Amino acid sequence: MGRPKTYDRDAVIERAMEAFWRFGYEGAHLSALVEATGLNRFSLYKEFEGKAGLFCAALSMFTEALVDEYRLFLDKEPKGLANIEASLRSLEYGSDYYGCFMINTLTQRDTVPQPAFAQAQATAGEIEALYVENIRAAQARGEVSGAVDPEDMGKMLYSLDLGLHIKGLAGGGEAEKDTTITVALNGLKAGSAVKA
Amino acid sequence: MGRPKTYDRDAVIERAMEAFWRFGYEGAHLSALVEATGLNRFSLYKEFEGKAGLFCAALSMFTEALVDEYRLFLDKEPKGLANIEASLRSLEYGSDYYGCFMINTLTQRDTVPQPAFAQAQATAGEIEALYVENIRAAQARGEVSGAVDPEDMGKMLYSLDLGLHIKGLAGGGEAEKDTTITVALNGLKAGSAVKA
DNA sequence: AAGGTTTCAGAACGGTGAGTGAGAAATCTT
DNA sequence: AAGATTTCTCACTCACCGTTCTGAAACCTT
Numbered sequence: 001m002g003r004p005k006t007y008d009r010d011a012v013i014e015r016a017m018e019a020f021w022r023f024g025y026e027g028a029h030l031s032a033l034v035e036a037t038g039l040n041r042f043s044l045y046k047e048f049e050g051k052a053g054l055f056c057a058a059l060s061m062f063t064e065a066l067v068d069e070y071r072l073f074l075d076k077e078p079k080g081l082a083n084i085e086a087s088l089r090s091l092e093y094g095s096d097y098y099g100c101f102m103i104n105t106l107t108q109r110d111t112v113p114q115p116a117f118a119q120a121q122a123t124a125g126e127i128e129a130l131y132v133e134n135i136r137a138a139q140a141r142g143e144v145s146g147a148v149d150p151e152d153m154g155k156m157l158y159s160l161d162l163g164l165h166i167k168g169l170a171g172g173g174e175a176e177k178d179t180t181i182t183v184a185l186n187g188l189k190a191g192s193a194v195k196a
Numbered sequence: 197m198g199r200p201k202t203y204d205r206d207a208v209i210e211r212a213m214e215a216f217w218r219f220g221y222e223g224a225h226l227s228a229l230v231e232a233t234g235l236n237r238f239s240l241y242k243e244f245e246g247k248a249g250l251f252c253a254a255l256s257m258f259t260e261a262l263v264d265e266y267r268l269f270l271d272k273e274p275k276g277l278a279n280i281e282a283s284l285r286s287l288e289y290g291s292d293y294y295g296c297f298m299i300n301t302l303t304q305r306d307t308v309p310q311p312a313f314a315q316a317q318a319t320a321g322e323i324e325a326l327y328v329e330n331i332r333a334a335q336a337r338g339e340v341s342g343a344v345d346p347e348d349m350g351k352m353l354y355s356l357d358l359g360l361h362i363k364g365l366a367g368g369g370e371a372e373k374d375t376t377i378t379v380a381l382n383g384l385k386a387g388s389a390v391k392a
Numbered sequence: 393a394a395g396g397t398t399t400c401a402g403a404a405c406g407g408t409g410a411g412t413g414a415g416a417a418a419t420c421t422t
Numbered sequence: 423a424a425g426a427t428t429t430c431t432c433a434c435t436c437a438c439c440g441t442t443c444t445g446a447a448a449c450c451t452t
Contacts, residue, residue: 022305022306023222023306023307024220024222024223024303024304024307025223026219026220026222026223026307027220027221027222027304027306027307097305098303098305098306099302099303099305103303103362104303106295106362106365106366107220107294107295107299107300107303107362107365108220108223108300109218109293109294109295109365110218110219110223110294111219111220111222111223120366121365121366121367124363124366124367125366125367128366148379148382149375152375152376152378152379153379155363155368155372155375155376156356156375156376156379156380158359158363159356159359159360159362159363159376160352160355160356160359160380161359162358162359162362162363162366163354163355163356163357163358163359163360163362164355164359165362166299166302166303166355166358166359166361166362167320167351167354167355167358169302169303169305169317170302170316170317170320170321170324170358171317171320171321172351176351179345179348179351179352180348180351180352180355182348183344183348183349183352184352184356184380184383186344187380187383187384188383
């Protein structure tokens with residue numbers, strides 16, 4: 001079987017993810033990746049076929065974890081506005097001092113490997129769909145006005161979610177996030193009240 | 197006076213801005229900047245003191261234009277919800293196929309020159325303040341519920357604004373933006389109706 | 393027209409980028 | 423224990439990074 005690997009693939013990807021997350025694709029130099037992962041260049045190429053491959057692996061790990069986290073809240077039965085509120089409130093902006101890795105990837109359209117960009121887009125679509133599902137359920141249960149296309153309302157809320165991540169970078173604190181969410185959801189609930 | 201410059205400073209900055217916008221700070225290589233601006237390396241260093249200085253100049257030009265554009269809508273009298281709606285609807289996501297330069301800068305916290313990052317933060321704060329002002333006026337005129345802190349509501353709407361820019365990257369089209377804005381503003385108006 | 397000054401064009405600089413190669417080290421098989 | 427196989431270490435390639443330098447060119451002053 002030959003000499004055994006001295007590294008744990010997932011741990012390597014996780015460290016690489018941190019570096020790419022923080023410095024971006026071009027900004028994360030190979031020397032930094034080697035140091036961060038503890039992986040030698042040879043094995044890095046054998047395992048990931050270079051920097052681009054490592055980035056894709058890192059993004060995949062991130063997006064899978066991200067979707068899982070969203071599903072934790074948004075797949076919960078019964079679906080409805082409470083799920084969305086819980087999901088929004090669970091966001092910890094302190095943990096993305098360097099932004100959200102998915103969003104960062106989207107903003108690096110032409111420097112990041114193309115498959116990675118496509119995956120970031122796909123992930124955003126996936127999460128958005130979870131929002132829409134819950135709005136649809138919320139409408140069915142009369143939590144929000146039925147006058148609005150659930151697709152549109154879900155997209156609006158996901159836009160807000162994305163915006164909150166940027167606001168974190170722009171200097172907004174944790175408290176700000178809470179009031180923002182409250183204001184947004186109160187609007188929706190009020191809209192429903194009017195309708196009813 | 198010596199040999200006259202063959203370049204227009206503002207035009208150079210604008211071309212550089214496009215390159216930085218699209219490729220990011222690390223991704224915009226000096227050779228690309230030289231080619232894009234048409235400026236020779238010597239003059240580039242004389243005029244901007246290197247890549248970092250050029251980036252800062254580019255971001256300054258961008259943020260000034262950005263704030264001006266927001267002011268065009270949000271400083272209009274009488275202030276109120278209509279200003280915000282007009283401002284939001286004016287956003288052209290087609291024009292930021294590579295995102296918003298300010299937002300992109302925020303997501304490059306550790307690769308971009310520090311003064312540039314600080315300026316991006318400051319600009320976001322400035323625009324947010326414009327939102328808040330208009331919400332305050334809207335409340336005074338009874339357009340939205342007075343029960344909510346205008347600060348909070350303004351911040352919420354600006355978060356939405358930021359989020360729309362990311363959604364543009366994630367694949368959302370122009371039509372999507374319109375419905376998103378409609379949904380969000382209807383929520384606010386409905387909230388006010390309930391209160392009244 | 394000559395001298396001074398500034399920009400221009402492009403080569404040169406040290407450093408480092410991503411990617412590769414060659415031999416030593418560590419395990420498995422037999 | 424010896425051979426086969428795989429990873430590890432680390433020096434190496436080559437191209438290009440941001441930056442600087444050099445001399446020619448273009449303007450002003452006098």
